[in-house]
Amino acid sequence: MDRSEAIERHRGALMSFARLTGAGGETSRVVERDGVVASLAPAVPHASIVNSVGYRDAEALQATLDELAAAYDEAGVRAWTVWVPEDDREAAALLEAAGHKLDATPTAMVADLANLPEPDGDLDWDASAEPAVVAEINDRAYEAPAGMFAAAITRFNEIDGLRLYQARVADEPACVLATYDNRDDCEIYLVATRAEQRGQGLARRLLHRALQEANERGMAISNLQATKLGYPVYARLGYEPICALEMWERRK
Numbered sequence: 001m002d003r004s005e006a007i008e009r010h011r012g013a014l015m016s017f018a019r020l021t022g023a024g025g026e027t028s029r030v031v032e033r034d035g036v037v038a039s040l041a042p043a044v045p046h047a048s049i050v051n052s053v054g055y056r057d058a059e060a061l062q063a064t065l066d067e068l069a070a071a072y073d074e075a076g077v078r079a080w081t082v083w084v085p086e087d088d089r090e091a092a093a094l095l096e097a098a099g100h101k102l103d104a105t106p107t108a109m110v111a112d113l114a115n116l117p118e119p120d121g122d123l124d125w126d127a128s129a130e131p132a133v134v135a136e137i138n139d140r141a142y143e144a145p146a147g148m149f150a151a152a153i154t155r156f157n158e159i160d161g162l163r164l165y166q167a168r169v170a171d172e173p174a175c176v177l178a179t180y181d182n183r184d185d186c187e188i189y190l191v192a193t194r195a196e197q198r199g200q201g202l203a204r205r206l207l208h209r210a211l212q213e214a215n216e217r218g219m220a221i222s223n224l225q226a227t228k229l230g231y232p233v234y235a236r237l238g239y240e241p242i243c244a245l246e247m248w249e250r251r252k
Contacts, residue, residue: 001110001221006242007085009185010108013223014054014083014245016182017189020162021050024153031071035060038068042075043151047144048103048249050152051080058090065098069250079251086244095248103249106225109239113186113215113222116238119208121201127213129166131156134176134190141192149190167206175202179210186214188224204233211237 001009015037022030022039028050031038035056044050053068055061061082072080081103084091092102134156135149156162161181166173174197178189188210193203211222225245226234 001112003242006110007087007108009221010110010223010242010245011054011056011085013182013185013187014052015056016054016180016187018052018054020156020159020180020189021052021152023159024050024156025151026154028152031068033060033064033067036064036068038071038080040071040075040077041152042077044148045076045078046251047148047152048079048081048247048251050149051077053080053082055082055091058088058094061091062094065094069098072250079249081247081249084246084248086246092246092248095250098250100248100250102246104247105244106227106247107231108242108245109224109226109231109234110242111211111222111234111237111239113211113219116208116211116215119205119212121205123202123205123209124168124171125166125206125209127163127165127210129164129173129176131164133166133173134164134178134192137173137176137194138190138192140194153190163210165206165210167202169197169200169202175206177203177207177210179214181214181217181219184218184220186211186219186222188222191224191230203230204236207233208237 018037018039028041038053167175175193177191180187
């Protein structure tokens with residue numbers, strides 16, 4: 001897969017993420033137009049990560065940007081973000097002119113699942129984590145306000161194709177992640193480990209098992225967005241960088 005194709009596949013994953021978070025909360029919803037998907041989560045109005053926009057190209061984004069701003073305002077959302085691949089300077093300029101600011105630059109990564117080795121080491125794990133557990137560990141890991149993720153992913157165990165994994169230490173959940181089957185792409189979200197359990201390779205080993213199951217289901221690739229902390233974990237599992245992702249946030 002060349003760079004341009006990989007970026008296009010990742011754009012699809014970002015729109016998929018917006019659909020998931022738009023369906024995940026009790027009061028959340030999805031706004032979808034030609035080439036643009038946005039999630040609105042009014043229960044967490046200051047959390048732009050779950051009030052986010054994925055888009056096909058700058059032209060599609062420009063055609064809907066004013067409508068999106070109005071929809072977020074009407075919903076009472078105070079912060080929302082647009083995911084922009086680093087090469088798309090037209091979209092970045094458009095967003096900057098509309099009052100968005102560059103907030104973060106995670107890395108888009110992709111892995112080929114064809115030659116995935118067998119997972120190493122013992123691990124107490126399953127794919128039946130409760131949304132509340134996934135939310136609580138993510139809130140703590142990313143120092144988010146208590147309950148932020150809980151309000152956004154309440155319905156994650158009701159979405160077809162979405163699986164919530166957990167690894168336990170001393171019978172207590174210590175590491176979590178979510179996978180979503182989007183055509184032949186196993187998308188990875190919400191990877192988090194309790195601070196006191198870091199350094200044991202839990203995230204790497206849990207993700208390895210999730211990817212093995214995805215491969216057995218017929219998934220060919222896996223896309224994710226990596227923070228600086230997560231990047232080396234994913235690289236060890238064969239994920240390769242595609243591009244930087246710019247998160248252009250609009251906050252009141």
